[in-house]
Amino acid sequence: MAGVLRADRVSVETFTGLRMRQFEGLLQMVRERGGNGPSGGLPWCLPLADRVLLVAVYYRTNLTMRQLAPLFGASPATVCRVIQRLRPLLALEPAAQPADAADRLWIVDGTLIPVRDRQVGASSRNYRVSANVQVIIDADTKLVIATARPAPGNKADAHIWRNSGLPAQYRSVTVLGDGAYVNTGLIVPHRKRQGRPLLPGEEADNAEHRKVRARVEHAFARMKDYKMLRDCRQRGDGLHHAVRAVAHMHNLALAT
Known part of the structure; x- marks a missing residue:
């Protein structure tokens, strides 16, 4: 089933609150943190950019996984796995003690x-x-x-x-x-x-x-x-991951 949303400028800027260059910075960080996962096993049905978009849209809209699934052309189970896998990788890392x-x-x-x-x-x-x-x-x-x-x-x-x-x-x-x-x-x-x-x-x-x-x-x-x-x-650490990811996207939107 073909999805409606893809990691293009229109989808990103409409549904995430980020500009395309800010989203690309977020995507690069997730990739550097190992977002593609270890090699081997079955490949994801969505490319990494679409998976990062999915998590950002989830936090922005609070749609259920059943609602997100047809938008991305994936099953609700896949949407759940994507969110569970990527949500810690979008998180803001606490700043170090400043020199000044x-x-x-x-x-x-x-x-x-x-x-x-x-x-x-x-x-x-x-x-x-x-x-x-x-x-x-x-x-x-x-x-x-x-x-x-x-x-x-x-x-x-x-x-x-x-x-x-x-x-x-x-x-x-x-x-x-x-x-x-x-x-x-x-x-x-x-x-x-x-x-x-x-x-x-x-x-x-x-x-x-x-x-x-x-x-x-x-x-x-x-x-x-x-x-x-x-x-x-x-449930569990879900709110903790959500707050840190939203804080990171908030900072991206302000700083770049």
């Missing part, structure tokens, strides 16, 4: 992503079973620096941050957080206390803090154009 760490400003925040797997998520304040994903972005470039492994959505941001491994990895960088990250070593807004209103200088600091921290909210909004991050049906 003292001069950098990063922003961290958590976002709730609805999930179907109760081993990954928990009933959360958005009234759905969700997972909390911590994301760090660079305040200047707005690129995603790293993401933490998803945690149940009923956990506090500060608790997830402390246990994510990211504070130790980036201890030399100045990181901005919101009021949920009190006592974590991050830069947080001044807090109002009973009987002690904020001073004029503290109000100004908080206004500037909100202005800068809004950039991470904008990053979440762009990442959630990939509908997989609005309702993840993947």
Whole structure:
């Protein structure tokens, strides 16, 4: 059965949110990471470019595997195998500690992503079973620096941050957080206390803090154009791979 979608300019730019040159960069990275797999065995019915397109379309549209199958001229089982095989290869690798760490400003925040797997998520304040994903972005470039492994959505941001491994990895960088990250070593807004209103200088600091921290909210909004991050049906590590792949495509779209 012939498929409707192929890795050409029209399909790529319509269904992935990437320009063709950005998609080609993603394809080259997957190829270098061993996307074609070891030699031997039956060959894939789709070329590597179409397989990478399939995974990108899956994350962008959140279509089911039964819906994707006729679009690519493959069976639902093949679509499943392609996604399972390639999803770790699209992932963003966490950035290394920058040489100019003292001069950098990063922003961290958590976002709730609805999930179907109760081993990954928990009933959360958005009234759905969700997972909390911590994301760090660079305040200047707005690129995603790293993401933490998803945690149940009923956990506090500060608790997830402390246990994510990211504070130790980036201890030399100045990181901005919101009021949920009190006592974590991050830069947080001044807090109002009973009987002690904020001073004029503290109000100004908080206004500037909100202005800068809004950039991470904008990053979440762009990442959630990939509908997989609005309702993840993947189980186990599926959400973790999806977040890292979407972060990578988000960075490609911004940087190239």
